[in-house]
Amino acid sequence: MxxxxxxxxxxxxxxxxxxxxxxxxxxxxxxxxxxxxxxxxxxxxxxxxxxxxxxxxxxxxxxxxxxxxxxxxxxxxxxxxxxxxxxxxxxxxxxxxxxxxELNLGEKSGIVGKLQAVCDGPHSISALLESLGLFIAPPLVEKLSRVAVMPDSVRLGVACNYISLNVALALESAARDSAEAVAGLFADLRPTVNQQQEIFSGLNDLAGIKGLSISALLKKKYFSDILLCRDLDRGRKLKLFRLELYRRRYPALSRAEAEFYRRRQNLELEEGMELKPPANFEDTEYTIILKFSSEQQLSRQAEILHEICRHPDLKAIISREIEDTKSLY
Amino acid sequence: MKIRKVYIDTRAGDDPVTGQICSRLGLAAGHVDHPRQLYKEISQSADPENAGKSVLLLTRNKGPFIRNCPGTTHYTCCGYKILHIGTYCSMDCAYCILQAYYHPPVLQFFTNHDRLYKELDDFFARRNIGRIGTGEFTDSLIWEKIYPIAEQLVDRFSRQDTAILELKTKTSAVDHLLDLDHNRKTILAWSLNTDSVIKNQERGTASLDARIEAAEKGQAYGYPLAFHFDPMILYPGCRQEYAGVVDRLFARINPSNIAWISVGSFRFMPELKEVVARRFPGSKIIYHEFIRAMDGKMRYFKPLRIEMYRGIIGRIREKAPDALVYFCMEDTEVWKKTLGYSPESFGGLARMLDQRAADMCELSAHLQSR
CATH class of the missing domain: 3.90.1530.10 (Conserved hypothetical protein from pyrococcus furiosus pfu- 392566-001, ParB domain)
Structure with a gap:
C-alpha cells in the first residue's frame, strides 16, 4: 500500500x-x-x-x-x-x-512508545527505524521506551532538554506525583544536568529520611517559600533552593561547615592565605594555601601563621567537637 | 537454607565433598562447565540477589583459601585472616554488602578441601599467631545442614596452638558444636543488633534473644566468645536500644569469657544503595547523613558515628570494664575520642587482638610485629 x-x-x-x-x-x-x-x-x-x-x-x-x-x-x-x-x-x-x-529525545521517545505496540523489543524497533532513516541504537531505544510511559510533564522536560535522560530514568523510581513535581521544579528552575542529579538525589534522600513523598516535601514551607517567591529571579531561586536542600539533607555536616567558616573568619587570614577543611571533615588533615608575590608578603603570612597557631578558634577547628549531634537520632 | 537447585562445576564433580552434599540435599544436580553460565542465568532474573540465595554452586576455590581481610584504605584494620569456604548467605540482610560485592551474588561452596587443609597446615607450621574466620564472605554456620564444615574446622583447630578460628554468625545453630573437644581454639561469635534492626533489616536471622541464648550455651561448654556490634545503624531511639542490647548481653554472658567486642557503623559501597532501595523498599537505612569517606565508601558523618560509639562503649564499659573493644575500620580520631587511646600506643590493633587471642585461647605461637 x-x-x-x-x-x-x-x-x-x-x-x-x-x-x-x-x-x-x-x-x-x-x-x-x-x-x-x-x-x-x-x-x-x-x-x-x-x-x-x-x-x-x-x-x-x-x-x-x-x-x-x-x-x-x-x-x-x-x-x-x-x-x-x-x-x-x-x-x-x-x-x-x-x-x-533532527528529532529531540522527547520526540524519539514518542516514536519508540508508539512502535512498542507493533514491534518486538528494542532491536526490532531499532532496525525498523533505521530502514526509515532514523538511527537509534537498541540500548537507547530501551531507555526511550521507559520515558515514553512517564508522565507528560517528564516527557516534555526531556523533549525540551531541561530534564536529562538519566534523571528522567531515575524518576521512574519515584511515585507519579513526585515525578511530576520534580519535572515542574526543573521546568521552573532549569538546573544544569549535574544540578538535576544533585537535586533529585537530595530530594529522594530527604524524602526517605522524613518519610514523605517528594511532592509532599516540595510543599513544605521551607521550600515553597523559595519556589513561590515572586521577588526572586530564576538563578537566585535555584541557588537558594539548592542551599536549603543541602542544609536539610546534611544538617550536621552543614552545621559543621558553618562553624568552620565562622571560626576561620575569626582567624583574620590575609589575602592570599586560605585554610581548607578535609573533605566532609572525615580526614583530620587541614590545608593551608599561601599565595604570595613578594618576600615581604610571605614574611607577613609567616607571622600570621605563627599567631593563628595559638588562636583558640584554630584549636577549636582542629578539635572538631560538634555539639548537638544527639538531636539527630 | 532453602536450596532450589544445585549446580556442580564439572571440575568439582569428583571431589568427595561434592558427593556428600548432593546425597544430603537429595536434589538432582545440573552440571556447568563454567560458572559463567550460571552467573548469567541468575543475573537475568528479576531479583538476582534473591535468586542467588536458592541456587547452590559446588565449585573449587581457585584462589587462596586463607587470605587477608580486604580491609580498606585510610582506616585501621585488625589484620584478620579469612578462611574462604564459600560465598554469599541464605539469610537476607538489607545492608549486606555481599549483594553488591559479587556480580551476581551466588551461594557457592568450595569443595577442594584437600587444599584448604593443606593451606591451614602450612599456616599452623609457620607458628605465627593468627585469627582466622569463615564469616566474612558468608555466615560461618549456614552450611552445617549440608556439610559440617564448622564441625571439621573446630576439630582441626583444636589440634594446634598457633591460631584461633572465629565462627561468626547471625544464627543460633550451635548445638552440634557444643560437645566437640574445641580446646578453646574456636571462638563463637555473634553479630548483634537491636530488636528493631533485626526485625526490619535482617530477614531470616535468629532473634537477639536466640543469639544470646546460643552464646550462653557456648559459654557453658567452655567456648571463648566474641560479639560484633556491626553494622550499628542510626535511627530515632537507637542510642537507648543499643544500650538495651548491651544490658541483655551481659545479663547472661560473663565478660571474662569474651575475647573481644567489635563496633562498627553501617558503611557501604555506593552501588549498594540502589540494591537496598530496590530490594527493601520499606527500609530507611540508606537515608541518613552519609558522606563519601576517604576509602570511597558511604559512612555516617563522623561526629554522628563518634556520638553513637560513645553511647554504646559507655554502656559496655559500665558492664564489662575490662572487655577488649575495638573498631572495625575507623581512624585514630574515632579511637581517641571514644576509647581514649589509639591502637598504635599498644603496638597496633592486630597485635592487641593477637595478644588477646594468645591469652584467652592459650596459644603459644609468636606474636608478630606488624
Missing part, C-alpha cells in the same frame, strides 16, 4: 487535530510558521487518514494547525483510506519527520 500521490482539497473543519494517534512532535511556534505559509504557500501538504466523515492527521500537525490559524476553509492534503494499516501510517509519520530535521 502506498500513500495517495494525488493531492485533494478537503474542508479544514473536517480535520480532527486533537486526534494524536500519530503525533510525536511538539507544537512549536504556530504563528511564525503560519506567516511562512502565508508568504510561500503550503509547499508540502499534510498526510491525513479518512475517519468516516472526518480526517485524522498522520503527518503535518504543525502545517495543519498553521492553516487553521490562517483560517483557511479548505487545505490541500494527501488522503489515506480509513483502513490503512497502523504501522504503515506510523512509518509515513516517522519518515516524514526524520528526514526533515
Amino acid at each position: 502506498q500513500a495517495e500521490q494525488r493531492v485533494t482539497e478537503i474542508e479544514t473543519d473536517s480535520i480532527i487535530l486533537e486526534d494524536t494517534c500519530y503525533r510525536f512532535t511538539e507544537q512549536g511556534n504556530i504563528e511564525a510558521f503560519a506567516e511562512s505559509i502565508r508568504g510561500a504557500g503550503l509547499i508540502n501538504p499534510p498526510v491525513v487518514q479518512r475517519r468516516q466523515e472526518n480526517f485524522r492527521v498522520v503527518t503535518g500537525f504543525r502545517r495543519t494547525a498553521a492553516c487553521m490559524y490562517l483560517k483557511w476553509r479548505r487545505m490541500p492534503c494527501r488522503v489515506l483510506a480509513g483502513d490503512t494499516d497502523f504501522l504503515y501510517c506510523l512509518k509515513i509519520a516517522i519518515a516524514d519527520n526524520a528526514l526533515t530535521r
Whole structure:
C-alpha cells in the first residue's frame, strides 16, 4: 500500500487535530510558521487518514494547525483510506519527520512508545527505524521506551532538554506525583544536568529520611517559600533552593561547615592565605594555601601563621567537637 | 537454607565433598562447565540477589583459601585472616554488602578441601599467631545442614596452638558444636543488633534473644566468645536500644569469657544503595547523613558515628570494664575520642587482638610485629 500521490482539497473543519494517534512532535511556534505559509504557500501538504466523515492527521500537525490559524476553509492534503494499516501510517509519520530535521529525545521517545505496540523489543524497533532513516541504537531505544510511559510533564522536560535522560530514568523510581513535581521544579528552575542529579538525589534522600513523598516535601514551607517567591529571579531561586536542600539533607555536616567558616573568619587570614577543611571533615588533615608575590608578603603570612597557631578558634577547628549531634537520632 | 537447585562445576564433580552434599540435599544436580553460565542465568532474573540465595554452586576455590581481610584504605584494620569456604548467605540482610560485592551474588561452596587443609597446615607450621574466620564472605554456620564444615574446622583447630578460628554468625545453630573437644581454639561469635534492626533489616536471622541464648550455651561448654556490634545503624531511639542490647548481653554472658567486642557503623559501597532501595523498599537505612569517606565508601558523618560509639562503649564499659573493644575500620580520631587511646600506643590493633587471642585461647605461637 502506498500513500495517495494525488493531492485533494478537503474542508479544514473536517480535520480532527486533537486526534494524536500519530503525533510525536511538539507544537512549536504556530504563528511564525503560519506567516511562512502565508508568504510561500503550503509547499508540502499534510498526510491525513479518512475517519468516516472526518480526517485524522498522520503527518503535518504543525502545517495543519498553521492553516487553521490562517483560517483557511479548505487545505490541500494527501488522503489515506480509513483502513490503512497502523504501522504503515506510523512509518509515513516517522519518515516524514526524520528526514526533515533532527528529532529531540522527547520526540524519539514518542516514536519508540508508539512502535512498542507493533514491534518486538528494542532491536526490532531499532532496525525498523533505521530502514526509515532514523538511527537509534537498541540500548537507547530501551531507555526511550521507559520515558515514553512517564508522565507528560517528564516527557516534555526531556523533549525540551531541561530534564536529562538519566534523571528522567531515575524518576521512574519515584511515585507519579513526585515525578511530576520534580519535572515542574526543573521546568521552573532549569538546573544544569549535574544540578538535576544533585537535586533529585537530595530530594529522594530527604524524602526517605522524613518519610514523605517528594511532592509532599516540595510543599513544605521551607521550600515553597523559595519556589513561590515572586521577588526572586530564576538563578537566585535555584541557588537558594539548592542551599536549603543541602542544609536539610546534611544538617550536621552543614552545621559543621558553618562553624568552620565562622571560626576561620575569626582567624583574620590575609589575602592570599586560605585554610581548607578535609573533605566532609572525615580526614583530620587541614590545608593551608599561601599565595604570595613578594618576600615581604610571605614574611607577613609567616607571622600570621605563627599567631593563628595559638588562636583558640584554630584549636577549636582542629578539635572538631560538634555539639548537638544527639538531636539527630 | 532453602536450596532450589544445585549446580556442580564439572571440575568439582569428583571431589568427595561434592558427593556428600548432593546425597544430603537429595536434589538432582545440573552440571556447568563454567560458572559463567550460571552467573548469567541468575543475573537475568528479576531479583538476582534473591535468586542467588536458592541456587547452590559446588565449585573449587581457585584462589587462596586463607587470605587477608580486604580491609580498606585510610582506616585501621585488625589484620584478620579469612578462611574462604564459600560465598554469599541464605539469610537476607538489607545492608549486606555481599549483594553488591559479587556480580551476581551466588551461594557457592568450595569443595577442594584437600587444599584448604593443606593451606591451614602450612599456616599452623609457620607458628605465627593468627585469627582466622569463615564469616566474612558468608555466615560461618549456614552450611552445617549440608556439610559440617564448622564441625571439621573446630576439630582441626583444636589440634594446634598457633591460631584461633572465629565462627561468626547471625544464627543460633550451635548445638552440634557444643560437645566437640574445641580446646578453646574456636571462638563463637555473634553479630548483634537491636530488636528493631533485626526485625526490619535482617530477614531470616535468629532473634537477639536466640543469639544470646546460643552464646550462653557456648559459654557453658567452655567456648571463648566474641560479639560484633556491626553494622550499628542510626535511627530515632537507637542510642537507648543499643544500650538495651548491651544490658541483655551481659545479663547472661560473663565478660571474662569474651575475647573481644567489635563496633562498627553501617558503611557501604555506593552501588549498594540502589540494591537496598530496590530490594527493601520499606527500609530507611540508606537515608541518613552519609558522606563519601576517604576509602570511597558511604559512612555516617563522623561526629554522628563518634556520638553513637560513645553511647554504646559507655554502656559496655559500665558492664564489662575490662572487655577488649575495638573498631572495625575507623581512624585514630574515632579511637581517641571514644576509647581514649589509639591502637598504635599498644603496638597496633592486630597485635592487641593477637595478644588477646594468645591469652584467652592459650596459644603459644609468636606474636608478630606488624
